[in-house]
Amino acid sequence: MMAKEAGLDCINTEIDRLNQQKMNGDSSDTGDDIRISLTSFDRDEGKFPSEKWKTFVAFIFMSWNLVLNLTCLSIVHERMPERTKFPPLPDIFFDLFLPAEWALDVSEGIIVVAVWSTLFIVFIHRNRFIILRRVFLIMGLLYFMRSITMFVTQVPVASTTYYCSPKANKTSIGLILGRVLYMLGGFGLSINGRHTFCGDYIYSGHTVILTMAYLVMKEYTPRHFWLLHWLMWTASITGIFMVLLSRGHYTVDVIIAYFVTTRLFWIYHTLANNPSLKNEEHTNFLSKLWWFPAFLYFERNVNGVLPCQYEWPLPWPRRCFRSPHVS
Amino acid sequence: MSVSEDENQPLLTNGKYQVSKGTPNSKNINEPTSSFEQGMNHRENSCLILPCENQDAVKINLPSPEREEARLPSEICKTVIAFWFMFFNLVLNLTCLAIVHDRVPDRSKYPPLPDIFFGVFSSADWALDVSEIIIITSVWSSLLIIFFHRHRFIVLRRIFLIMGLLYFFRSITMFVTQVPVASITYYCSPKKNNTTPILIVKRVLHLLSGFGLSINGQHTFCGDYIYSGHTVILTMTYLVINEYTPRRCWILHWAFWCASVTGIFMVLLSRGHYTVDVVLAYFVTSRVFWIYHTLANNHFLKTAGPTNYFARLWWFHFFSYFERNVTGTVPRQYEWPLPLFRRCLRRILIM
Numbered sequence: 228m229m230a231k232e233a234g235l236d237c238i239n240t241e242i243d244r245l246n247q248q249k250m251n252g253d254s255s256d257t258g259d260d261i262r263i264s265l266t267s268f269d270r271d272e273g274k275f276p277s278e279k280w281k282t283f284v285a286f287i288f289m290s291w292n293l294v295l296n297l298t299c300l301s302i303v304h305e306r307m308p309e310r311t312k313f314p315p316l317p318d319i320f321f322d323l324f325l326p327a328e329w330a331l332d333v334s335e336g337i338i339v340v341a342v343w344s345t346l347f348i349v350f351i352h353r354n355r356f357i358i359l360r361r362v363f364l365i366m367g368l369l370y371f372m373r374s375i376t377m378f379v380t381q382v383p384v385a386s387t388t389y390y391c392s393p394k395a396n397k398t399s400i401g402l403i404l405g406r407v408l409y410m411l412g413g414f415g416l417s418i419n420g421r422h423t424f425c426g427d428y429i430y431s432g433h434t435v436i437l438t439m440a441y442l443v444m445k446e447y448t449p450r451h452f453w454l455l456h457w458l459m460w461t462a463s464i465t466g467i468f469m470v471l472l473s474r475g476h477y478t479v480d481v482i483i484a485y486f487v488t489t490r491l492f493w494i495y496h497t498l499a500n501n502p503s504l505k506n507e508e509h510t511n512f513l514s515k516l517w518w519f520p521a522f523l524y525f526e527r528n529v530n531g532v533l534p535c536q537y538e539w540p541l542p543w544p545r546r547c548f549r550s551p552h553v554s
Numbered sequence: 555m556s557v558s559e560d561e562n563q564p565l566l567t568n569g570k571y572q573v574s575k576g577t578p579n580s581k582n583i584n585e586p587t588s589s590f591e592q593g594m595n596h597r598e599n600s601c602l603i604l605p606c607e608n609q610d611a612v613k614i615n616l617p618s619p620e621r622e623e624a625r626l627p628s629e630i631c632k633t634v635i636a637f638w639f640m641f642f643n644l645v646l647n648l649t650c651l652a653i654v655h656d657r658v659p660d661r662s663k664y665p666p667l668p669d670i671f672f673g674v675f676s677s678a679d680w681a682l683d684v685s686e687i688i689i690i691t692s693v694w695s696s697l698l699i700i701f702f703h704r705h706r707f708i709v710l711r712r713i714f715l716i717m718g719l720l721y722f723f724r725s726i727t728m729f730v731t732q733v734p735v736a737s738i739t740y741y742c743s744p745k746k747n748n749t750t751p752i753l754i755v756k757r758v759l760h761l762l763s764g765f766g767l768s769i770n771g772q773h774t775f776c777g778d779y780i781y782s783g784h785t786v787i788l789t790m791t792y793l794v795i796n797e798y799t800p801r802r803c804w805i806l807h808w809a810f811w812c813a814s815v816t817g818i819f820m821v822l823l824s825r826g827h828y829t830v831d832v833v834l835a836y837f838v839t840s841r842v843f844w845i846y847h848t849l850a851n852n853h854f855l856k857t858a859g860p861t862n863y864f865a866r867l868w869w870f871h872f873f874s875y876f877e878r879n880v881t882g883t884v885p886r887q888y889e890w891p892l893p894l895f896r897r898c899l900r901r902i903l904i905m
Contacts, residue, residue, distance in 0.1 A: 308667060319729065478730035490841055493864060493866060494841075501855075504852070515844060532860065
């Protein structure tokens with residue numbers, strides 16, 4: 228279907244040109260045959276180049292923003308309101324449900340499973356480098372924006388039982404760096420026992436990850452895998468619920484995280500999948516986004532919607548697997 | 555799309571061109587008959603005939619060139635509906651404020667939260683009045699410009715819808731979590747131990763009379779911090795002016811930009827909001843505005859499709875209803891809106 232559409236695009240382009248000649252009264256008709264070249268339908272590698280270098284750049288971008296995130300957390304930990312003076316803020320969810328400390332481990336367990344599942348799906352996807360590039364770029368943007376909201380205003384700790392490391396009265400660059408390295412070892416998760424610095428509330432990183440895992444899974448798996456989509460959706464909702472139950476975040480953190488993640492994901496993919504939006508026309512208001520030039524760089528050579536195709540990427544044991552599955 | 559190898563049947567259709575296969579003297583029942591010569595491409599009756607090597611020919615029917623003029627119906631009824639949508643969400647906003655006022659953390663126990671702006675600039679109570687005067691001036695200026703816009707009902711409709719959405723989102727974020735009062739000097743009405751619906755209604759009416767501004771002396775209920783309504787209004791006025799005034803009026807755009815930035819700065823200076831409220835308000839306002847206008851100005855985004863992810867937005871169907879009959883970009887044209895004196899004033903066309 229897409230190959231036929233590609234061929235039709237060529238025909239339409241040529242017809243548009245001829246029509247324009249007709250409107251302009253161009254009488255350059257020499258009577259020669261008109262050749263309309265059709266795109267080769269067999270191989271679509273030209274439409275979806277891997278460009279592994281760009282994926283690496285996107286990974287560095289995401290890593291940089293992750294480190295920025297942890298750096299901001301290391302700093303705001305010192306600025307956080309004193310727990311003895313600032314009890315948790317009033318929250319609608321907290322009024323309805325009693326806290327449960329075990330819920331945070333459940334949430335993070337779900338995060339680990341969801342992330343690994345998503346990574347596996349991306350790993351066996353034929354256009355894995357393009358997808359990874361997109362995931363890295365979107366996650367990098369989300370981490371960056373989170374660094375800002377986390378840094379500018381600090382809300383009190385939402386939980387009365389969560390352990391926060393003691394503040395250091397003097398903060399130095401060495402101290403901040405040490406904290407960043409310490410937290411990097413835990414990947415931002417409390418179950419690893421290394422997320423003991425508090426203050427990263429607005430907006431919820433847990434919600435970002437869970438929402439992204441669902442969006443990526445839904446986007447890059449076949450449409451008829453409704454059971455898988457439903458499972459991921461349920462897992463994400465449960466994970467978010469558990470974060471709130473454990474008082475890991477306020478409700479407003481979760482809402483803002485969901486809003487920012489979904490809007491960014493949808494904006495990015497609408498831009499990527501509609502060629503006419505890949506330029507800075509006055510009708511394309513999304514070109515006013517500050518990251519639009521970066522988007523153009525990464526998506527310039529990707530033409531069209533990525534097909535749902537899978538393959539085993541490693542040379543072994545490829546003999547055991549059939550040729551790429553097209554859905 | 556349909557594919558067929560039968561003679562005189564459409565091979566490929568996309569609603570724009572018809573490509574059919576046939577022999578040199580075959581008739582295309584959809585187009586006037588035309589004869590053509592072998593070896594020559596031939597145009598007749600809006601058909602393009604492409605000969606093939608095997609004596610067959612491909613006949614491509616070209617539509618007559620049409621002038622595609624933008625359709626911009628006023629649809630005043632839709633503008634009225636959009637106004638009520640915005641009004642409803644404004645009342646919802648004030649209702650949420652009336653409720654959360656009693657849930658705001660006790661000021662005697664909760665000092666203002668740590669904030670980067672507060673750590674850099676000292677507070678100034680007068681700054682809130684300055685900010686709200688800027689808001690009033692910006693809003694009235696914008697409304698005046700829209701009043702003279704030729705397509706004022708379309709522009710107003712869009713503003714009402716976007717503002718309604720922003721007020722709705724704000725109701726949610728304001729309601730779910732309450733942060734302490736950011737100012738130590740701002741007067742907040744005493745809380746009530748018993749909150750009844752009658753009390754809420756009275757508070758809403760009290761707030762409505764002040765249009766949500768403190769300068770009117772009616773905004774004495776606290777707790778509407780996340781996200782900043784002042785920033786929403788200031789950002790929207792700039793975006794609207796920038797979009798619906800001629801591009802060469804760069805002085806006007808620059809003036810509004812300065813006014814908006816100054817107004818936002820003054821809100822922070824007066825401790826009317828935390829910095830995170832302002833940041834979130836700017837983000838939400840600009841994104842909703844740009845998404846809406848991208849949808850409105852690109853016809854292929856006005857229908858749900860596999861590449862239109864904005865169709866997943868919950869308000870997409872509202873958007874479709876309001877923008878269904880508007881085709882093309884709203885041109886920057888102005889006119890005297892009232893029947894009186896219209897003969898004396900020519901229609902001004904400014905691009």
